[in-house]
């Protein structure tokens with residue numbers, strides 16, 4: 001407590017010390033998630049926590065929010081020290097968290113989700129629905145977003161949900177706001193808006209703690225960056241002293257670079273050929289061929305039709321017209337099992353809800369896609385040894401941070417859960433692997449590992465369709481890139497074009513131009529910002 | 537009032553069915569049928585309100601019929617011992633005993649962290665067994681019960697002359713309406729109710745907002761206990777006899793009613809109107825078998841069919857919604 005007071009004095013009144021963590025240690029069984037962490041969060045400052053997946057960022061947040069209790073150490077909030085903090089105490093001190101999993105109520109409306117926490121904090125015994133709507137409307141106004149207050153949350157898109165979670169935290173009079181990867185599902189414009197909101201909140205004197213694996217966001221917004229590695233603090237750095245290279249070095253302890261992918265396959269016939277594929281309101285007249293060994297990148301703004309096309313290839317979104325040829329034969333991909341039969345696998349964008357059984361072990365999860373192959377004979381004896389081997393090879397290849405393959409998937413860190421899903425699909429040895437934003441929420445070291453995997457599989461003649469928003473990742477890993485806009489392919493860049501060092505800025509320009517019409521319309525029509533439903 | 541699509545379909549089914557029965561047997565279309573339906577379904581209309589709250593909290597309770605039997609039986613036995621005769625004592629005793637059993641359920645669920653279905657399956661037998669060994673198993677026939685029981689059970693709120701004599705709307709409609717209004721108030725107008733809905737949606741998220749699941753659960757299970765006491769009392773007054781083994785075995789019909797009415801088995805979602813419709817449709821089927829000249833075993837068949845249909849409808853709606861949002865459950869082979 002005294003330490004806290006001194007530090008506050010040193011810094012002067014401009015940036016009051018709000019939260020201080022002193023010697024925080026947290027273990028899960030024999031595993032140390034946090035080791036003697038000392039940290040200070042000040043009002044009027046945006047503080048980023050950076051570190052690899054599983055380095056303990058979310059665990060620290062949960063301790064300060066009172067959902068986990070530390071084994072050793074003290075949390076000092078507004079000058080009061082706590083050895084054991086309850087969620088209620090933490091909230092009463094003005095601490096709010098937007099969790100990685102958002103923690104919203106699916107069957108309630110947008111308005112109620114925003115207002116419920118506020119009303120509960122005020123200890124109101126009765127509910128006045130007019131007040132509920134008023135609170136929600138006020139918070140949405142504050143961040144300049146217009147949403148349908150009466151929409152049931154499960155009907156809402158993931159980006160709407162993230163905005164709701166933010167409004168809920170603001171409604172609860174937050175003085176310290178933790179945001180654990182709040183931008184994973186937001187599109188470029190929405191991210192811009194959110195960062196603007198964050199700077200406004202900072203001006204209002206809030207302490208904002210921001211966790212993100214997107215380094216460009218970190219550099220745009222952070223005042224201070226604290227780097228974690230394996231549960232230990234590497235250091236606090238003013239963000240002006242850092243650049244992407246140094247930051248990733250601090251995070252991983254090694255230099256990260258993306259090796260440029262070179263297609264070496266001799267095969268010239270397309271594995272899959274898409275001819276004049278159309279689906280109303282989603283995409284139209286798509287012509288595309290992918291050869292074995294191709295890594296074909298797709299980039300485009302929200303609503304460009306990429307994800308919709310990917311889902312069609314996986315039998316989940318029936319096209320209206322057009323043909324799909326697989327190895328020259330016309331094939332109807334009517335269901336996921338038909339697509340899997342044809343050798344196609346899909347890593348979906350919304351992995352948290354779709355890919356994992358959180359209550360089951362990592363081993364079960366990583367072999368779930370090949371379960372049929374693990375049973376033998378008519379009695380269907382299950383091959384546990386093989387299951388374990390598969391899991392171990394996945395853990396090894398993608399560097400999944402887990403104490404053992406028997407750990408429950410739900411106990412892994414957010415990014416490591418995603419790696420389990422990726423390894424599960426790689427286990428099917430697909431001929432065409434569709435990856436929809438595979439590195440969202442994944443730290444930069446592991447990004448490189450995932451792409452290395454994709455590249456080495458492509459060298460063994462797997463075809464990859466890579467949907468991503470990060471130009472740098474695309475240009476490094478793709479042998480061709482298709483630029484999408486408004487449901488159409490506007491340009492396909494071949495290997496020769498991709499050798500041009502200036503190609504990155506060219507792609508950025510085309511993407512932005514493709515989206516220009518849409519942006520202009522939106523702004524004119526609404527005057528306010530309004531996130532679109534559906535995803536790119 | 538907003539009517540959900542699934543509720544609209546249920547209303548439609550009820551209407552078409554009623555017309556069909558009336559075509560076979562015109563005697564069906566009378567106010568008497570309605571009065572009769574209200575009287576016989578009173579017990580389950582009350583119980584389903586408690587069950588709705590439990591299912592909103594993400595739980596389930598199948599011990600409520602046992603609680604209804606045990607509480608009304610014990611309350612009657614106690615009144616006979618003490619020589620009390622007022623209907624008020626019956627209601628108060630039975631509801632208190634019900635609350636105690638309900639709280640016991642909630643505590644077990646919170647401590648043992650086992651699925652509520654298993655726990656209430658256990659306590660259902662436990663409560664009944666305790667009653668049989670500690671209080672007894674004799675039947676209290678109509679002649680032995682205080683006359684106030686029968687007066688309440690066969691009393692009417694409204695009476696009409698008809699060609700077959702006097703027909704009336706049972707007094708039990710009063711507690712039914714009170715319970716519906718109270719449940720509506722709890723669910724939609726109190727923080728308590730919203731908290732219960734919140735833990736049913738996501739207990740983790742509710743905890744993080746500062747809700748206390750244990751307290752909310754105590755309330756929900758205590759509430760269905762109290763309603764079980766009330767419903768059991770109404771039932772024994774209507775039958776004008778107390779048997780030590782009635783009611784038990786009928787709980788799943790009420791659960792079916794709630795589910796038919798659109799209450800989600802996984803918690804957090806359900807509406808009063810739907811749950812009421814679900815019970816009404818079951819009683820409508822039950823009571824019209826005579827009109828159609830069918831045996832009682834047809835009842836199970838009909839209820840089964842509607843249950844399967846309504847579950848399929850919910851699953852289909854869910855699938856449609858997911859498709860609209862390009863969300864797909866990717867199943868492995």
Ligand SMILES: Nc1ncnc2c1ncn2[C@@H]1O[C@H](COP(=O)(O)OP(=O)(O)OP(=O)(O)O)[C@@H](O)[C@H]1O
Pocket residue numbers: 028033051052053054055056057058059060100401402411412413414415416441443
């Ligand atoms: N409830 C739990 N039980 C067991 N281990 C846990 C639990 N919660 C977290 N861990 C472990 O603690 C470590 C740190 O997890 P944490 O979620 O804090 O990582 P993170 O830095 O937020 O990573 P990411 O960037 O992937 O979200 C992980 O290795 C994780 O497996």
Ligand SMILES: [Mg+2]
Pocket residue numbers: 057058059100180413414415
């Ligand atoms: Mg995390």
